[in-house]
Amino acid sequence: MTMRVGVVVFPGSNCEYDAASAIEAVGASSEFVWHGATSLSGFDAVILPGGFAHGDYLRPGALARFSPVMQAVEEFAHAGGAVLGICNGFQVLTEAGLLPGALQKNRGLTFLCQPSLLEVASTRSALTSRASVGQKLSIPINHFSGNYTCDDATYASLVENDQIVVRYVENPNGSRDAIAGVSNVAGNVVGLMPHPERATSALLGSRDGLVLLESFVSGQLATR
Amino acid sequence: MTFSVVVEVSLRPGIADPEGATIERALPALGFQGIANVRAGKCFRLSVEAASEAEALERAISLADRLLSNPVIEQSTARIEASA
Numbered sequence: 001m002t003m004r005v006g007v008v009v010f011p012g013s014n015c016e017y018d019a020a021s022a023i024e025a026v027g028a029s030s031e032f033v034w035h036g037a038t039s040l041s042g043f044d045a046v047i048l049p050g051g052f053a054h055g056d057y058l059r060p061g062a063l064a065r066f067s068p069v070m071q072a073v074e075e076f077a078h079a080g081g082a083v084l085g086i087c088n089g090f091q092v093l094t095e096a097g098l099l100p101g102a103l104q105k106n107r108g109l110t111f112l113c114q115p116s117l118l119e120v121a122s123t124r125s126a127l128t129s130r131a132s133v134g135q136k137l138s139i140p141i142n143h144f145s146g147n148y149t150c151d152d153a154t155y156a157s158l159v160e161n162d163q164i165v166v167r168y169v170e171n172p173n174g175s176r177d178a179i180a181g182v183s184n185v186a187g188n189v190v191g192l193m194p195h196p197e198r199a200t201s202a203l204l205g206s207r208d209g210l211v212l213l214e215s216f217v218s219g220q221l222a223t224r
Numbered sequence: 225m226t227f228s229v230v231v232e233v234s235l236r237p238g239i240a241d242p243e244g245a246t247i248e249r250a251l252p253a254l255g256f257q258g259i260a261n262v263r264a265g266k267c268f269r270l271s272v273e274a275a276s277e278a279e280a281l282e283r284a285i286s287l288a289d290r291l292l293s294n295p296v297i298e299q300s301t302a303r304i305e306a307s308a
Binding site: 058059062066094095100101102104105106107108109147149150151154174 | 236238239240242243245246291292294296297
């Protein structure tokens with residue numbers, strides 16, 4: 001059966017077509033879900049794409065977390081459904097409390113739009129079940145607030161529960177421990193700043209995002 | 225009554241502040257000496273309908289905790305500026 005992936009569209013999202021196209025490239029079907037929707041029934045997985053939801057006013061994700069769809073995303077996540085936040089979607093998931101930590105302005109206050117080399121830190125998440133620990137992936141970043149921040153207690157629990165999913169090989173933005181993406185404790189909710197959906201074809205410079213998206217649509221969650 | 229409330233949101237102590245650090249690094253080049261520990265934050269001015277100052281502050285703090293600040297990295301304070 002083909003996996004059905006809901007791609008949430010907020011006012012100001014701008015990577016929803018890239019995400020949908022990439023999801024179809026790995027053999028799943030996708031459908032846009034407007035942020036006013038109150039149900040995600042019928043979907044096997046959900047993506048919160050990149051962009052500037054609600055203009056990123058106040059803080060990235062701060063207003064989007066109050067969109068009606070986020071209640072449905074929270075219920076979907078708590079029921080064990082796979083949820084992926086990419087870039088702005090990651091920021092929304094942290095603001096909503098579905099992922100730990102927060103994304104601050106980049107060190108140096110520079111908007112970064114460049115290829116980045118990542119290293120897979122855990123294969124326990126919905127995004128990395130088919131990758132291997134230590135695997136290097138070239139995936140672009142495109143953000144101003146990607147500086148992953150958390151307090152010491154949160155960091156210790158991230159390490160203890162194997163929630164650090166991917167790290168930058170060369171930390172571009174000041175993120176704590178070069179963290180590029182994290183999961184919740186269960187591993188079904190994942191957020192990352194780099195854009196795997198933009199690394200799905202040699203024509204785009206890299207196909208390294210495919211293994212992540214294939215993991216995501218495989219419906220597999222490696223058990224602990 | 226309507227109360228004018230000022231809410232200040234700042235990063236919690238110990239949380240790195242890239243904006244404050246960048247401002248601080250720029251100071252010597254602009255001729256400002258002897259200024260350190262620059263921390264950037266946000267300031268919101270609200271007109272709050274409430275029966276008392278205490279209630280106005282309580283409502284503003286509730287808003288600050290829920291929306292204006294991200295408690296993961298930020299803290300907020302509220303004060304009455306002047307009754308409007």
